[in-house]
Amino acid sequence: xxxxxxxxxxxxxxxxxxxxxxxxxxxxxxxxxxxxxxxxxxxxxxxxxxxxxxxxxxxxxxxxxxxxxxxxxxxxxxxxxxxxxxxxxxxxxxxxxxxxxxxxxxxxxxxxxxxxxxxxxxxxxxxxxxxxxxxxxxxxxxxxxxxxxxxxxxxxxxxxxxxxxxxxxxxxxxxxxxxxxxxx
Amino acid sequence: xxxxxxxxxxxxxxxxxxxxxxxxxxxxxxxxxxxxxxxxxxxxxxxxxxxxxxxxxxxxxxxxxxxxxxxxxxxxxxxxxxxxxxxxxxxxxxxxxxxxxxxxxxxxxxxxxxxxxxxxxxxxxxxxxxxxxxxxxxxxxxxxxxxxxxxxxxxxxxxxxxxxxxxxxxxxxxxxxxxxxxxxxxxxxxxxxxxxxxxxxxxxxxxxxxxxxxxxxxxxxxxxxxxxxxxxxxxxxxxxxxxxxxxxxxxxxxxxxx
Numbered sequence: 001x002x003x004x005x006x007x008x009x010x011x012x013x014x015x016x017x018x019x020x021x022x023x024x025x026x027x028x029x030x031x032x033x034x035x036x037x038x039x040x041x042x043x044x045x046x047x048x049x050x051x052x053x054x055x056x057x058x059x060x061x062x063x064x065x066x067x068x069x070x071x072x073x074x075x076x077x078x079x080x081x082x083x084x085x086x087x088x089x090x091x092x093x094x095x096x097x098x099x100x101x102x103x104x105x106x107x108x109x110x111x112x113x114x115x116x117x118x119x120x121x122x123x124x125x126x127x128x129x130x131x132x133x134x135x136x137x138x139x140x141x142x143x144x145x146x147x148x149x150x151x152x153x154x155x156x157x158x159x160x161x162x163x164x165x166x167x168x169x170x171x172x173x174x175x176x177x178x179x180x181x182x183x184x
Numbered sequence: 185x186x187x188x189x190x191x192x193x194x195x196x197x198x199x200x201x202x203x204x205x206x207x208x209x210x211x212x213x214x215x216x217x218x219x220x221x222x223x224x225x226x227x228x229x230x231x232x233x234x235x236x237x238x239x240x241x242x243x244x245x246x247x248x249x250x251x252x253x254x255x256x257x258x259x260x261x262x263x264x265x266x267x268x269x270x271x272x273x274x275x276x277x278x279x280x281x282x283x284x285x286x287x288x289x290x291x292x293x294x295x296x297x298x299x300x301x302x303x304x305x306x307x308x309x310x311x312x313x314x315x316x317x318x319x320x321x322x323x324x325x326x327x328x329x330x331x332x333x334x335x336x337x338x339x340x341x342x343x344x345x346x347x348x349x350x351x352x353x354x355x356x357x358x359x360x361x362x363x364x365x366x367x368x369x370x371x372x373x374x375x376x377x378x379x380x381x382x383x384x385x386x387x388x389x390x391x392x393x394x395x396x397x398x399x400x401x402x403x404x405x406x407x408x409x410x411x412x413x414x415x416x417x418x419x420x421x422x423x424x425x426x427x428x429x430x431x432x433x434x435x436x437x438x439x440x441x442x
Contacts, residue, residue, distance in 0.1 A: 016256035
């Protein structure tokens with residue numbers, strides 16, 4: 001998140017300032033990738049690129065604070081990933097041989113789990129193990145930084161349902177982490 | 185074997201909603217917290233951790249996209265000096281951007297080198313970036329201060345989509361802009377003002393091979409809409425392209441966007 005400086009950075013970027021745009025991009029792209037790696041794993045980088053193209057096109061006309069900006073970014077990304085038609089199914093029906101190894105959800109690396117500080121990729125991979133709805137709302141709340149109301153609008157669910165899904169997902173995540181710890 | 189505070193079967197039901205809400209709101213893990221909460225707190229920290237190299241790898245590409253669309257050269261680059269904001273140039277640029285948008289081509293430069301800009305803008309491009317000079321048959325600008333008899337965008341050609349969008353917007357907002365030159369062309373193409381809606385229904389979206397997700401109002405989650413206030417542009421249609429670029433320049437445009 002950029003915080004207090006956001007309005008100034010946005011205005012500068014809209015005026016064509018490359019440093020300002022770079023700031024917006026560096027702030028937004030990592031969360032976008034973390035989100036897309038779970039909801040559109042084979043095409044995460046492509047969808048992220050497409051998202052930024054859309055954002056640049058609409059940049060001059062955008063009006064809003066940082067929360068609205070984040071919501072716009074992730075709404076665009078979500079729509080692009082749907083357009084790509086590669087919405088990830090939780091239980092892939094294709095035989096495993098057809099799925100490239102790099103695209104299979106990997107169990108967290110044992111060595112990484114041994115560290116007190118968990119690696120981002122490991123945790124994202126664990127989130128990918130959750131049921132699709134729980135995974136998505138957790139990423140939108142935590143990684144995208146959207147509030148419950150925004151997540152509700154984006155996913156077409158009620159705020160209550162979003163809250164329940166987030167909490168269930170986090171509990172399950174705690175369980176997955178514990179199981180990963182036990183197997184060491 | 186490392187000793188984890190949370191190893192063994194945790195009782196996840198011991199993780200209360202209240203404590204989860206607190207963690208989500210950014211609270212630190214309190215000292216006396218249930219041990220089951222620790223992995224959740226660690227996971228949240230990992231999800232929001234600083235970017236890794238691979239997450240920042242696409243920056244050059246993104247900057248290139250930005251530069252082409254909106255970029256202002258830094259002071260050290262002299263080859264593409266853009267003049268300061270005189271209103272004829274502004275209007276030419278706005279008309280140019282509009283024509284570009286209506287034609288579905290990305291980039292002012294692309295349209296300029298294709299000789300596709302309205303005459304004043306084409307001349308501007310000719311002088312600044314060496315694009316071809318405006319031809320006699322160049323589309324005339326629709327800016328009111330331009331020629332005595334502005335022709336307006338051709339409503340049967342590729343500009344039709346931009347015109348239709350602007351017309352729909354003007355209609356929705358109940359403005360008199362529907363009488364503007366460009367809309368008269370649209371009405372003529374449609375065979376009468378009453379047929380415009382039907383005519384617009386048949387106009388294809390430029391580059392319709394891929395669905396163009398550009399944030400239509402009904403699907404946008406927040407009130408802030410990226411398409412801006414198209415109805416305030418004096419020349420009407422081209423500036424109301426769905427992806428919303430009424431003016432790409434931040435300085436005082438005649439329309440005074442909010």
